[in-house]
Amino acid sequence: MNQENILEVRNISKSFGAVRALSNVSFTVGRNEIVGLVGDNGAGKSTIINLLMGVYQPDEGEIFFEGKRVTFASPRDTRATGIEPVYQSTAVVDLMNLWRNFYLGREVTRSVGPFRVLDKAEMKKKSIEMMWEIGVHVREADESVQYMSGGERQSLCIGRCMEFSGKMLLLDEPTAALSLKETDKVLKFAESVREKGLSEIIVDHNIYHIYPIVDKFVVMGRGHKVTELRKADVSAEDVIATLMKL
């Protein structure tokens, strides 16, 4: 496989009972490339994201990451590979505070004698710093996330993604349910990924949101890949027109 590509999805299919959610879909994500995954509801975008996140496994087909064949049996596998997700619905545990959520599954520890103890001071400091960097001015890392706004909660997920961004990010409708200002921040973050040398797949219904930041569109329709459009060749209106024709 081409070493320029960080991810290659080859001929994957997935059915849920009688419903064929994906049939024979292939696409690639290049190193340092941002791919916009677009399509109407039911096009199969979420299924692709869930397959990459390890929530489901494909019935057929293969996934290659950095040239090696990979299987994502669980979200743990995906994160361990270096793919960091931001979910459509904010993935925070309401009953837990900011730093516990921020570092969930990636807790920082320090040695105290023979014990590995959570480095709470470090996690509190870093999680607050990350929140400020995104523009959410929280004071207390002990604050429960259930009193945060939708935007603040999504910012937490984005911040987490920034902190742990391994090699590739998966953003599944990261701007759903956000205010204009918050959307702007999230999109700025989504674009900043390129400067850091990472790759990204972003799903969004609003073509105008992602047109400025992506390199290429993968257009989905009814479980099939309809076409691939390089941004250099098309305008945002062209992409929308393609979608409307489906």
Place this chain on the structure above:
Amino acid sequence: MGYGANPSQVASKRYSWNKLVTRPESGVTAGLVVVWTLFYILSPKFLWPANIGSICTVAAEMGIIAVGMAFLQISGETDLSVGSVYVFVPTIMVQSAQALHLPVFVGFLIAMVFAALVGFVNGTITLRFKLPSFIVTLATMMLLSGLLLAITGGFITQVSDENLWFTILAKRFGDFRISFLWMVLIVLFFHYKLNSTRYGNWVFATGGNETIARKMGINTLKVKMTNFIVCSVLAGFAGCVSTARVYSVNPSVGFDLMFDAMASGIIGGCLLTGGRGSIIGTLLGVLLLSSVNSGLILAGASPYWYRAFVGAIILAVVIINLVVVGGRRGKVAK
């Protein structure tokens, strides 16, 4: 530039006060102070060392069960079979040692393996078939207690000779017993596990929202399975401690203790649905219940009042937790 401003002293004071009262242990601490004051006024003997010693002895056995149960409950499951395990396990310890002419300590090890097995079975059925643990453990509770009654014919299993292991578990020193120390060690260990280790964070997340915990890469099934086993093993250990104290096992006790252990957790700030709770709070809940038990006797009330009192305390503390604590934190959405 506004966001760089330091919060005023007043605001930060108010904030730390809020933080204090929203801790899961706040309700039970208040309850403990009230109950102790009340019983001290009714009978000054309440705070005599002999009485404190007896409170601690009761609290030790109840506490060991309650800690395991709280740990499991915070991860979102429950175990009703602890009462049956509490009597079944020490019966195995004593009977296997007697039948095979082994030291009691070896019998204890065999019994602990059995306790772990019960937890494993509870966990496997619950997690494999995605059943509510309430139902699964209700069934194993009845299964085990019925089995034990059938095996023993309902008779008390006696231990005749003194042995070193029982001394280690529950030797008496003046008004106190070593079992209280065991309980304190267990409380400290699980408090540390829950609050200061990665595993503890996973326990909170698993109980708080299992779907999200799994998405963040946590093996929630493993967390729950571990906690089922921990809960059973601690219940079995508590049973052995009790046996080491009284040198016998009565197969028909245990049910009450299961309810007391569960009540202690709830009083101590554990959510029945998981995701929130405290081991220290649970310990305070245990102390509250065992204080009420001995306080009522000293105050000259019939011990039958105990259960009614516990009922009232559960309601009071839960309402305090919800109204006072919940009110300060703002309405909980969903």
